[in-house]
Amino acid sequence: MILEELIIRNFRQYYGRQAIEFAKDQKHNVTVIHGENGAGKTALLNALTWCLYGTINLPHPEKLLNERTAAEMNEGELADAAVILRFTEQNRSYAVRRQQTFIKVDGLIEPFGETTIYLQYTDENGEFREAKNPQVAIDQILPERMRSYFFFDGERIDNLAKEDNTHEIVDAIRNVMGLEVVERGVRRLDAVRKHLQSEFKRLGDTETRGLIEAREKLEERIKELTIKKEQHERNAKAMDEEIKSIDQHLRSLDEARKLQSERDKLNRELENIKQLYKDITERLREHVSRYGYRAFRDRIAFKAGELIEESRARGDIPSGIKEQFVQDLLEEALCICGRDLPEGSQARRKVEEWLRKAGNIAFEDRVIEAASLARRIPEEKDRFFQDLQRLMRDRENFARQKASVEEQLDEISDKLAGQDVSEIANLEHKRRSLYNDMKREISSEGECQALIGQYQRSLSAIDKEIERLEVKQAQASLAKRRLEACNQALSTLKAVYDVAKAHVRGEIEQRVNDIFRDFLRKDFYVDLTDTYQLVIRKGDESTFVDAAMSQGERQVASLAFIGGLVAIAKERSLRGDGVFKGGVYPVVMDSPFGYLDQQYRRNVARGLPTMANQVVVFVSSSQWSQEVAEEIRPRIGKEYRLKNHSKVPEFTEVEVATNAAN
Amino acid sequence: MSGTNLEGKVRAEIQRAPRQVQDIIGYVLEIEGQNLHLKQPHTKDEIVKFIKKVVK
Numbered sequence: 041m042i043l044e045e046l047i048i049r050n051f052r053q054y055y056g057r058q059a060i061e062f063a064k065d066q067k068h069n070v071t072v073i074h075g076e077n078g079a080g081k082t083a084l085l086n087a088l089t090w091c092l093y094g095t096i097n098l099p100h101p102e103k104l105l106n107e108r109t110a111a112e113m114n115e116g117e118l119a120d121a122a123v124i125l126r127f128t129e130q131n132r133s134y135a136v137r138r139q140q141t142f143i144k145v146d147g148l149i150e151p152f153g154e155t156t157i158y159l160q161y162t163d164e165n166g167e168f169r170e171a172k173n174p175q176v177a178i179d180q181i182l183p184e185r186m187r188s189y190f191f192f193d194g195e196r197i198d199n200l201a202k203e204d205n206t207h208e209i210v211d212a213i214r215n216v217m218g219l220e221v222v223e224r225g226v227r228r229l230d231a232v233r234k235h236l237q238s239e240f241k242r243l244g245d246t247e248t249r250g251l252i253e254a255r256e257k258l259e260e261r262i263k264e265l266t267i268k269k270e271q272h273e274r275n276a277k278a279m280d281e282e283i284k285s286i287d288q289h290l291r292s293l294d295e296a297r298k299l300q301s302e303r304d305k306l307n308r309e310l311e312n313i314k315q316l317y318k319d320i321t322e323r324l325r326e327h328v329s330r331y332g333y334r335a336f337r338d339r340i341a342f343k344a345g346e347l348i349e350e351s352r353a354r355g356d357i358p359s360g361i362k363e364q365f366v367q368d369l370l371e372e373a374l375c376i377c378g379r380d381l382p383e384g385s386q387a388r389r390k391v392e393e394w395l396r397k398a399g400n401i402a403f404e405d406r407v408i409e410a411a412s413l414a415r416r417i418p419e420e421k422d423r424f425f426q427d428l429q430r431l432m433r434d435r436e437n438f439a440r441q442k443a444s445v446e447e448q449l450d451e452i453s454d455k456l457a458g459q460d461v462s463e464i465a466n467l468e469h470k471r472r473s474l475y476n477d478m479k480r481e482i483s484s485e486g487e488c489q490a491l492i493g494q495y496q497r498s499l500s501a502i503d504k505e506i507e508r509l510e511v512k513q514a515q516a517s518l519a520k521r522r523l524e525a526c527n528q529a530l531s532t533l534k535a536v537y538d539v540a541k542a543h544v545r546g547e548i549e550q551r552v553n554d555i556f557r558d559f560l561r562k563d564f565y566v567d568l569t570d571t572y573q574l575v576i577r578k579g580d581e582s583t584f585v586d587a588a589m590s591q592g593e594r595q596v597a598s599l600a601f602i603g604g605l606v607a608i609a610k611e612r613s614l615r616g617d618g619v620f621k622g623g624v625y626p627v628v629m630d631s632p633f634g635y636l637d638q639q640y641r642r643n644v645a646r647g648l649p650t651m652a653n654q655v656v657v658f659v660s661s662s663q664w665s666q667e668v669a670e671e672i673r674p675r676i677g678k679e680y681r682l683k684n685h686s687k688v689p690e691f692t693e694v695e696v697a698t699n700a701a702n
Numbered sequence: 703m704s705g706t707n708l709e710g711k712v713r714a715e716i717q718r719a720p721r722q723v724q725d726i727i728g729y730v731l732e733i734e735g736q737n738l739h740l741k742q743p744h745t746k747d748e749i750v751k752f753i754k755k756v757v758k
Binding site: 079173176179180183220221222224225228229231232235236518521524525526528529532533535536539540543544 | 708712713715716718719720722723726727730731734735737738739740741746749750753754756757758
């Protein structure tokens with residue numbers, strides 16, 4: 041989607057016809073719109089979203105008609121508030137027009153009829169056509185659920201990097217990368233599965249019905265537990281947020297700052313130890329599951345050794361005479377003593393008898409190998425136990441370190457709770473109570489998860505039993521095969537979703553980091569965690585620490601995330617195949633420099649033009665600082681100023697900025 | 703380059719399934735892609751019908 045021109049007529053602050061042409065040149069791809077607070081920057085962003093989707097995020101959304109236009113209307117007269125957006129998409133030109141007519145009745149301005157929308161486009165022959173379903177057509181080009189990633193308020197964009205907004209990140213990835221189609225497919229197939237399952241139940245025999253009923257009960261139980269688990273998870277998260285806010289408060293109080301800073305350090309240490317403990321527990325589990333059998337092979341080794349020795353004692357192995365050797369003699373029909381061995385002769389029969397006694401080379405090799413393996417069994421057993429003990433020692437060590445850090449944390453908590461300053465003591469008491477509640481919530485969440493796991497295992501066992509069912513009746517047999525095909529499709533689609541989500545996460549993380557490192561200092565990097573949280577980290581990937589994020593840093597991380605999404609979506613659209621189609625999207629930002637300090641402003645201003653094919657920024661004079669102007673000016677293709685006329689009723693006009701390269 | 707890019711990985715995952723299961727997945731993805739933009743989306747009944755057509 042390439043924005044060409046926005047025409048506004050009598051919409052909100054904008055009086056009469058106002059037009060903005062957007063920069064499209066590759067080198068000069070930035071459109072800058074200057075405007076002071078209240079001049080209409082946010083209204084301009086809303087003009088775009090109203091035109092495309094009919095939504096407005098402003099106070100008094102019903103007041104679309106410009107006040108000056110309204111004041112000039114005579115009784116019974118009609119006037120339109122309208123926005124027209126011209127854009128191109130895949131070599132087609134589009135013009136979308138949304139308008140609302142108003143009438144003056146008894147001195148009041150009222151809507152006259154419904155809001156109307158028209159979408160015209162040029163077809164393959166260059167002829168103008170009108171779309172029958174304009175909203176559907178627009179949604180195919182830039183779906184409404186995706187608009188907030190491309191048309192956004194820069195001052196609120198830092199929300200994306202807040203911990204409790206991971207769902208927005210997941211939504212963004214899902215929407216922009218096309219994962220939503222797969223996700224919807226999974227949901228839909230699950231409903232289909234239930235439908236086919238009930239058909240099979242209806243047609244099946246008593247055993248079938250019993251199994252399916254048991255399955256349905258388990259499904260219901262899992263559903264209930266999932267809801268409960270999610271509630272515990274949300275509660276714990278909310279408490280954690282509250283604890284963080286108390287910590288922030290304590291950091292701001294002189295008497296608590298030092299202790300709180302020690303606690304911050306210890307908490308980071310604790311997180312690292314917990315991770316190490318988790319890793320070593322996983323290694324222990326792997327060690328036991330991979331080599332645990334070595335502890336129980338003594339008896340087998342002893343018995344195998346005994347059998348081999350007995351065979352040796354009997355002279356069965358080695359046999360002394362090899363099968364291949366006897367075969368060669370018979371083939372050449374000549375004995376080693378020089379006698380001929382013609383077919384049917386007594387001498388040949390004697391030699392043929394040796395075949396029964398002769399040893400098979402491959403078999404003997406295997407026996408020798410088995411004997412050697414049997415000798416190694418006690419050594420391997422010892423090594424298994426040595427490694428096990430070492431891992432357990434290391435784990436105990438981490439457990440001790442964890443306990444020690446927790447003890448130090450308790451001491452800090454005691455000191456803070458015993459402070460003379462009542463504000464600090466109260467905060468700490470509240471923190472403790474929250475912490476204990478949070479631990480209870482986490483534990484309940486874990487219990488739910490364990491039960492869900494248990495029920496899911498039972499579910500798989502029932503599924504296997506259903507699979508094994510021998511259905512004789514033809515109709516029931518067909519229903520069973522259909523259900524099985526649906527189950528397979530469902531599990532394959534779930535696997536596809538997991539593969540795609542993991543791939544996209546990795547791809548986005550890399551892109552975000554490329555952009556983020558341009559925006560921020562080099563020793564920071566963004567980690568898109570397993571739970572889709574945008575975290576800024578400091579150091580390299582093996583010795584990182586979580587960096588506390590300021591609002592400005594969060595804003596930078598979020599901008600980098602959007603830049604990453606736009607870049608990948610564009611690449612996908614150029615490849616143009618597969619389920620994950622992507623698209624070319626512009627980025628339109630209101631006040632993108634809001635919370636940034638001087639250095640970040642310069643870096644972000646330098647990076648913004650590279651974020652998308654087309655970048656539109658709305659800025660106030662305080663945001664258009666020297667460093668921002670220096671970095672962006674070489675990339676400006678179009679530049680406008682919103683001129684606010686204070687004469688009552690106020691209105692705004694769009695002027696081409698005098699120093700713009702228009 | 704199957705398996706290295708996203709499409710390759712997804713294709714590899716789907717191709718592991720039997721032919722008729724691949725057909726069902728293809729159909730589901732197609733109609734769900736259309737559903738994103740439809741006022742009256744395709745329903746689950748259409749998938750049930752499709753499965754009944756391919757599994758006989």
